[in-house]
Amino acid sequence: MPIKEVLADLFNERSKFDFMGRKRVFFAVSALAVLVGVVSLGTRQLNLGIDFEGGTVWQATMAEKEPSVADVREVMTDLGISNPKVTVGVTGDDEVVRVQAEVAEDAAKERVTDALADYAGISPDAVDFKDVGPTFGREVTDKALRALIVFLIAVSLYLALRFEWKIAVASLASLLHDLAITVGVYSLTGFEVTPATVIAVLTILGYSLYDNVVVFDKVKENVGALASTGRYTYSEIMNRSLNQVLMRSLNTAITTLIPVLALLVVGVGILGAVGIRDFALALFVGLLFGTYSSVFTAAPILVVLKEREARYRAIRHRIEAREGVGVASRTTVDRAARPTDRPVDAAGDAADEETPAEETSLERAEREVRARPSTSSLAPRGRQQRRRKRR
Amino acid sequence: MRGPLVRVLLVFVVVGVALTAVVVSDTTPQLGLDLQGGLSVVLAPKGDQKNVGDKLDKALDIVRSRVDALGVAEPEISRQGDTIVVDLPGVKEQRRAREIIGRTAELQFRPVLNVIPAAGSPLDVPTTTPAPVETAPTTAPGEAPETTPDAPTTQGAASSDVLGRAQEPPTEEPTTALETPEAPPADTTTTTLADPVGAGAEFPADQPIVAEDKDGEFLYQLGPAEATGGAIKTADADFDPQSGAWAVNLEFTSDGFDQWNAIAAKYVQQQVAIVLDGVVQSAPTIQEERFTENAAVITGNFTQGEAKDLALVLKFGALPVELEQINELRVSPTVGRDQLNAGMVAGAAGMALVLVYVMLYYRFLGIVVWITLLVTALVVYVLVAWLGQTIGLTTTLAGVVGLIVSIGIAADSNIVYLERLKEELRAGRTLRSAADRSFKAAFRTIVAADTVTLLGAGLLWLLAIGSVRGFAFFLGLATALDLVIAYFLMHPLVVVISRSRLRDSRLVRMPGSSPVKADV
Numbered sequence: 001m002p003i004k005e006v007l008a009d010l011f012n013e014r015s016k017f018d019f020m021g022r023k024r025v026f027f028a029v030s031a032l033a034v035l036v037g038v039v040s041l042g043t044r045q046l047n048l049g050i051d052f053e054g055g056t057v058w059q060a061t062m063a064e065k066e067p068s069v070a071d072v073r074e075v076m077t078d079l080g081i082s083n084p085k086v087t088v089g090v091t092g093d094d095e096v097v098r099v100q101a102e103v104a105e106d107a108a109k110e111r112v113t114d115a116l117a118d119y120a121g122i123s124p125d126a127v128d129f130k131d132v133g134p135t136f137g138r139e140v141t142d143k144a145l146r147a148l149i150v151f152l153i154a155v156s157l158y159l160a161l162r163f164e165w166k167i168a169v170a171s172l173a174s175l176l177h178d179l180a181i182t183v184g185v186y187s188l189t190g191f192e193v194t195p196a197t198v199i200a201v202l203t204i205l206g207y208s209l210y211d212n213v214v215v216f217d218k219v220k221e222n223v224g225a226l227a228s229t230g231r232y233t234y235s236e237i238m239n240r241s242l243n244q245v246l247m248r249s250l251n252t253a254i255t256t257l258i259p260v261l262a263l264l265v266v267g268v269g270i271l272g273a274v275g276i277r278d279f280a281l282a283l284f285v286g287l288l289f290g291t292y293s294s295v296f297t298a299a300p301i302l303v304v305l306k307e308r309e310a311r312y313r314a315i316r317h318r319i320e321a322r323e324g325v326g327v328a329s330r331t332t333v334d335r336a337a338r339p340t341d342r343p344v345d346a347a348g349d350a351a352d353e354e355t356p357a358e359e360t361s362l363e364r365a366e367r368e369v370r371a372r373p374s375t376s377s378l379a380p381r382g383r384q385q386r387r388r389k390r391r
Numbered sequence: 392m393r394g395p396l397v398r399v400l401l402v403f404v405v406v407g408v409a410l411t412a413v414v415v416s417d418t419t420p421q422l423g424l425d426l427q428g429g430l431s432v433v434l435a436p437k438g439d440q441k442n443v444g445d446k447l448d449k450a451l452d453i454v455r456s457r458v459d460a461l462g463v464a465e466p467e468i469s470r471q472g473d474t475i476v477v478d479l480p481g482v483k484e485q486r487r488a489r490e491i492i493g494r495t496a497e498l499q500f501r502p503v504l505n506v507i508p509a510a511g512s513p514l515d516v517p518t519t520t521p522a523p524v525e526t527a528p529t530t531a532p533g534e535a536p537e538t539t540p541d542a543p544t545t546q547g548a549a550s551s552d553v554l555g556r557a558q559e560p561p562t563e564e565p566t567t568a569l570e571t572p573e574a575p576p577a578d579t580t581t582t583t584l585a586d587p588v589g590a591g592a593e594f595p596a597d598q599p600i601v602a603e604d605k606d607g608e609f610l611y612q613l614g615p616a617e618a619t620g621g622a623i624k625t626a627d628a629d630f631d632p633q634s635g636a637w638a639v640n641l642e643f644t645s646d647g648f649d650q651w652n653a654i655a656a657k658y659v660q661q662q663v664a665i666v667l668d669g670v671v672q673s674a675p676t677i678q679e680e681r682f683t684e685n686a687a688v689i690t691g692n693f694t695q696g697e698a699k700d701l702a703l704v705l706k707f708g709a710l711p712v713e714l715e716q717i718n719e720l721r722v723s724p725t726v727g728r729d730q731l732n733a734g735m736v737a738g739a740a741g742m743a744l745v746l747v748y749v750m751l752y753y754r755f756l757g758i759v760v761w762i763t764l765l766v767t768a769l770v771v772y773v774l775v776a777w778l779g780q781t782i783g784l785t786t787t788l789a790g791v792v793g794l795i796v797s798i799g800i801a802a803d804s805n806i807v808y809l810e811r812l813k814e815e816l817r818a819g820r821t822l823r824s825a826a827d828r829s830f831k832a833a834f835r836t837i838v839a840a841d842t843v844t845l846l847g848a849g850l851l852w853l854l855a856i857g858s859v860r861g862f863a864f865f866l867g868l869a870t871a872l873d874l875v876i877a878y879f880l881m882h883p884l885v886v887v888i889s890r891s892r893l894r895d896s897r898l899v900r901m902p903g904s905s906p907v908k909a910d911v
Binding site: 059061094110113124125126127128129130131132133135136139140143144146147150151154155158162195196198199202203205206207209210213214217218221244245247248251252254255256257258259260261262263265266279283 | 433435474484485486715718719721722724725737738740741745789792796800802810832835841842844847850854856857859
């Protein structure tokens with residue numbers, strides 16, 4: 001289908017992408033991204049900032065002359081500071097010099113402050129200074145991790161209560177997916193992990209979850225309206241829901257990413273030394289994957305879970321028997337069925353017991369891929385599916 | 392039910408009034424130290440000390456009194472978990488401030504040379520009349536409070552000698568007792584003393600100083616320190632069943648014992664002040680010339696709390712729990728200003744671009760997003776300024792980032808609604824009937840999604856420390872506001888448009904909102 005038409009469909013929200021028919025591809029993409037993240041984390045580790053490792057950082061804005069790394073090193077060596085990390089950079093219109101070192105004694109730290117102030121030609125009180133004890137970083141990390149775990153548990157409970165536990169599982173899986181990718185980005189790029197990173201990660205998870213809720217809320221509504229008719233498989237309902245929220249997801253992604261992009265640009269321009277840039281970049285990548293994962297990770301996982309339920313297997317078998325086609329190919333709902341205004345009721349779904357699948361998900365996925373229907377077609381159901389008659 | 396137009400106007404009026412109030416009263420957001428420069432110090436109990444909860448609260452009070460003496464405009468001293476966080480935005484002499492906060496204050500014992508009521512003291516008493524101190528006299532046997540006003544010289548508050556251990560017969564083995572006087576002796580001449588040194592200032596041990604008592608009611612002129620907190624081995628508050636009063640029992644170190652005997656010989660029947668950080672904690676009168684055994688008791692009309700506090704001060708000197716500095720941050724005003732500018736520029740640019748985008752995408756109905764986002768921004772400003780004034784909420788860089796992120800959330804509520812509206816319009820409904828129907832469904836989604844964000848922000852605020860906490864607060868604030876604005880402004884706004892003459896014009900058409908024929 002020509003790009004122009006696809007765009008027009010999207011714009012007019014007539015798109016009929018068969019997301020579920022390609023879930024194996026999405027799973028593969030997600031698995032690969034997670035794998036890269038995990039392997040990178042295992043081999044390269046994270047570049048932990050002084051907030052986690054402990055240490056001292058000085059930063060001075062030069063009064064006049066341009067800073068030189070060699071000169072500053074010499075100043076530090078004279079003070080008996082071994083292995084200082086010296087960087088120079090520009091913040092706004094100002095030249096700044098930054099020194100990071102491990103100094104034990106308070107008095108020695110103040111000597112460095114004085115020396116650096118002297119070098120930069122400013123008052124010692126104007127030197128930015130950050131001193132972190134090794135325990136503080138651990139405490140910040142521990143607290144943040146604990147908050148994260150409590151957050152995940154609370155959110156899972158909320159989702160399980162508001163929707164059903166399978167939605168909670170799918171959301172949790174996509175959150176871990178986002179987490180692995182974000183951490184992977186930090187490990188691959190070697191960005192320094194700071195408390196701001198913790199904020200970035202939490203933002204990404206919160207956003208990803210928020211996106212999941214919007215998608216699943218639509219699914220819940222459509223399940224309430226369509227499932228009881230027995231005419232649609234869960235995959236079809238999911239596809240329909242995803243197409244309906246697609247523009248919302250895109251728009252939200254765009255309006256969320258624009259401010260982050262602004263932060264990114266401003267961070268590069270103004271705050272060269274402060275790390276906002278790294279923060280914004282991680283946020284950018286993470287939010288992108290957060291949007292991706294609610295459509296391409298959470299939704300397919302939910303479909304795999306739900307299609308195993310007796311209720312949806314029965315629907316699938318019935319449709320199969322009636323139409324004599326591989327149901328797997330029937331993954332798009334046709335437009336004739338509009339949502340009705342029935343009260344939403346998904347309680348029945350949650351109560352369904354899981355029954356063992358007759359075929360493994362892999363076999364089914366394989367079959368589905370082979371039986372791939374044309375995407376975003378407006379043709380009535382029967383016509384396109386007759387092409388693939390395998391049983 | 393009020394008409395939607397009235398509701399919209401009401402929101403405008405409320406926001407307008409609040410904004411005017413904030414602008415007129417010149418209330419501005421309280422900037423965090425990372426945005427205006429300043430000092431932040433985090434203190435934690437040293438090593439693996441257990442059960443420090445109460446002691447940490449006490450230590451917090453002591454740190455707070457030191458900081459107050461610095462005269463910083465908006466100090467923020469709080470306990471977060473097992474740490475004490477001291478934030479001093481705008482403090483200029485950062486190094487000096489840090490030294491004062493982190494210093495292990497020394498407990499000193501100084502002879503009292505003279506006592507007068509402090510200027511501006513709540514007790515407006517003539518200088519000739521000694522005023523009662525906070526340990527007001529009670530009807531303890533032999534105590535005659537009425538006699539004290541006439542007493543011109545230092546004296547032991549006319550009590551029956553409180554001779555140490557209650558079990559011991561006073562005559563046999565007199566333990567020296569220290570007694571807090573019922574009233575500090577007054578000087579008959581109106582002596583003007585120099586300003587009290589106050590907490591946080593330097594108070595060299597070898598020089599006389601002038602110090603206030605804890606309540607700021609009296610000024611003490613004190614001689615050079617005769618001993619320090621090191622002389623005290625231990626101290627405990629104890630209830631004396633005989634006198635029916637709380638007292639503080641002391642035990643000296645072996646050096647301290649000698650020191651105190653020297654003090655007792657020199658200042659018998661005179662007051663010796665217990666001075667911490669330049670503040671007189673108590674000024675008992677020495678009752679005996681000699682301490683015969685290594686024990687002493689300080690009596691007075693202490694409440695249980697006062698006795699315990701005094702015992703803690705004597706035992707631990709400065710702080711009831713040993714603290715170490717685990718984090719320090721000094722930000723110069725230049726860097727602070729740069730960070731603030733960056734945050735503002737990023738926020739404004741992000742907002743502007745979002746507004747342009749929604750206008751392109753939703754055409755005229757994008758006006759709804761414009762209005763809600765701008766009103767949200769104004770309300771956030773008002774709230775942040777107001778909370779800064781009332782509860783001392785500080786706006787940090789992390790908070791600004793939280794606000795920038797929340798632009799997306801606020802815009803999303805509009806998007807969810809407008810997309811839903813389109814869906815209804817496509818189904819062939821009129822704008823008028825779609826406006827209410829779609830809000831019901833959209834608001835349910837918005838509530839679900841915002842609940843998750845609020846849940847996360849709330850948990851982070853409770854459990855995390857440091858900058859993450861500030862971020863969580865602002866994110867939570869903006870999210871809660873999003874719910875309110877969606878309900879009270881966004882929905883009525885669309886309803887107003889849907890009932891106006893505009894509803895049939897081409898203006899309100901959004902791309903993709905035209906009704907679709909059912910395709911078979």
